[in-house]
Amino acid sequence: MSSSPPASPAPSAAVHTPDPDASAPDASRSPWRSLKYRSMRWWSVANFVSNAGTWMQLTVQNLLVLQITGSAAATGLSMSVQAAPALLMSIVGGAAVDRWPRKLTAAVSQALLGAIAFTTAVLVACGGLNLTVLMGLAAVTGVIATVDGPACALLGNDLVPPQDVPSAIGVGSLVHSAGRLAGAALGGVTVGFLGTAAAYAANGVSFLFVASVIPFLRPAHGAVRGAVAELPAPAGATVGEDMTVRQGLAFFMRRPRLVALAGITGISAVFGRNYNLTLVVLVTGPLAGSAGAFGTVSTVLAVGGIIGAVLGARLRKPSVRLVGTLAAAGGLLQVLAGLSPTFAVLLVLVLPMAVVESVSDTAGTTVLQTDPPAHLRGRVLGVWGSISTAWGLGGPPALGLLMELTGARGALIGGGLLIAGSIGGGFLLRGRRGTAPVLFRTDAPQPALGTAA
Template sequence: MRLWVVANTLSNAGAWMQMVAQNLLVLRLTGSVAITGVSLSVQALPGIVLGVAGGSLVDRWPRRLTAGLGQLAMATIAFATAGLAALGALNVPLLMMFGLLTGIVATVDGPACTLLGNDLVPRRDVPSAIAVGSVAGNVGRLAGTAAGAVVAAIGIPLAYAANGISFLLVALTIPLLKLADVAPEGPVEVAAPGGARDGLRYLARHRTLLALVGIGALTSLLGRNYSLSMAALVTGPLHATGSAYGLVAAALAVGGIAGSIVAGRLRQPRLRNVVLLSAIAAGLQVLTGVAPLVAVLVGVVIPMAAAEAAAATTTATMLQTVPPRELRGRVLGAWRTASTGWGLAGPSVLGLILQFAGARGGLIAGGVTVVALLALGRVAYRRWRTGDAAELSGPARQADFATAA
């Protein structure tokens, strides 16, 4: 587990460097912010189209082999991009093509690496393992605040090459991993007909997981894009500089790390935890909208990011532990399809809200709306469960209901 965490932390840092390098490169080649955004969207597009199919392959193939091949494919793409950039032969169409290939590989590599990390610890420690993975991601996010300076120092080609090396490190680590307290590796038999569609069916019929989809969409559209909303607040009403925004970004990352650690203490995560944590994050978002100074904003941002990260980590734990083992790849694939969709729509929706309501008004309106809808949704969900429980009869059906709830 230590090997896996160290390798993935380095890989996250490499991914941040490549993202900054790609943005700088597209801006240098085109001078267009719009095309830069399109280049990021192209990489995310396969998550919508192929997320379910990628998750199905993860359930059918050995996870160790799948993750290793995925990391090698990612490294190959990064090294090819670095070589072309060094030769001055890289253009926007080639960058778009490499981004599309990266997105396609990630639809399989992402869930494979996620589930492989869970297999390294006993079942009782899986929630903590997921939290540790979230901490590694947030450490990479914190390193991302300095990624611009690193790329400027080493150059764009070397930034891509460094990311390729980080993928190789993960690939070389995978054969050294020892699995703990899990079923033997190998192709997993599909328990029900339908193949890739099984993940969508399971997610759609499992009311708790379906509620997580609704919460994820709601918070992403109205609040979770803190990099956008905080930038608008700091450079707008607070009249601060870019260095002040860097301080706020670092505070967001610190809060994210703290929230992931807190979530790791929840041995049996529940939907009510996600609802409560999301409501706390939304309530604190309202307070950011009335913050008079950057120093006050930093003090509110840390617990806000902690609550959001704890909710996200708890959600990830439920997605990776509630479904049966043979369906987890497909459920994660279905979730990837949904989350990529609102991840692409979220910045645009929030940007429009901030444009028309202002930075402060947008933050306040979004936070209040999220809290109100979460409260209404919680009441409706409890009535839904109560009605189902009244209709159930017999021990077996009652057990099924308890598991779903």
């Protein structure tokens, strides 16, 4: 983000005015319970518009790069340039989210992303977009995203009480899926009638819509927020000293629950979940299916993801143990998928694989966003952003190499056994140790939101 942090935190009383419509927390397990809060409803609408705009742009972005450069390698390079800041700067972006007023940070970052989309639209319309400018815009987008991602994620959590965060995350997943479908459809229509620049302009409008909604959002009664001005610094330290990048990294590394979550998610991301790579080879290779058959698999995966998001939204206090159990179950289902004798058997297995993955994602995201103290959550998400980017970039090549050595069936079976075995071994080791987790010491208040791993 191009703006520099203020010397001292801005007052946040206006940010934390309670939502007059917020009712006292109840024991509802409805997946839609987060939508009873007016601000959460508006935030969901805004996210749908934003996701639709983003996918309108993404439908034509790779084609645009190919038109400009004529190189598939340049297309991959532009994606890497945009992802690189997350690998290197996410922890800094998370620290900025902890230090700055959250609503202002999210609104400004959305406005800046909108400005980049409008700039790209103008350059495309005028024929002034070349490879150098394209890479520059991709890099700037990646830098802003290191702040925008955690700011918007935590802002959404502010709108509901802690026990309804899983519902908010599940609803967000559904909104993302709906926005993706709408955006892809609208993107083709928009480009066909108005041209490529119109897709970028529409995305710019979607960002500005989100920025215009943010000032009117109000936190729910009982929501835990990370306002710097409301949090006391540890003994002997000022608030500014308590907001360092190093402290966020130290908290993450000394919190066994978060380290375990990173290990579970990482091994699952590298050796499983890359189904667009493993299943397409299995379907078109050993199972002798067509590209259309893999399209059917993709549809079933999408349906399973939606079902899983609804089930995950019913959770109230998910734990790392639940995430690990679901990930191990997903690994075993992956083994069975690798052993599938026919395409029909594979389809039967794909649906529960997607459901388990989606529920596990919702549970893990909830733990990640609610376990740390409120004033450290941005930095914890920043550390997570760097880690997840690393395994996101390294996973496909590692899995591709495994497929070269063992084939699609071998990669699915071996990867699934590795996931289930590693998680099972971790559970056994922790049970034998029988010691309580060592918590990172801080004098700042720590809400008891996460459950034991």
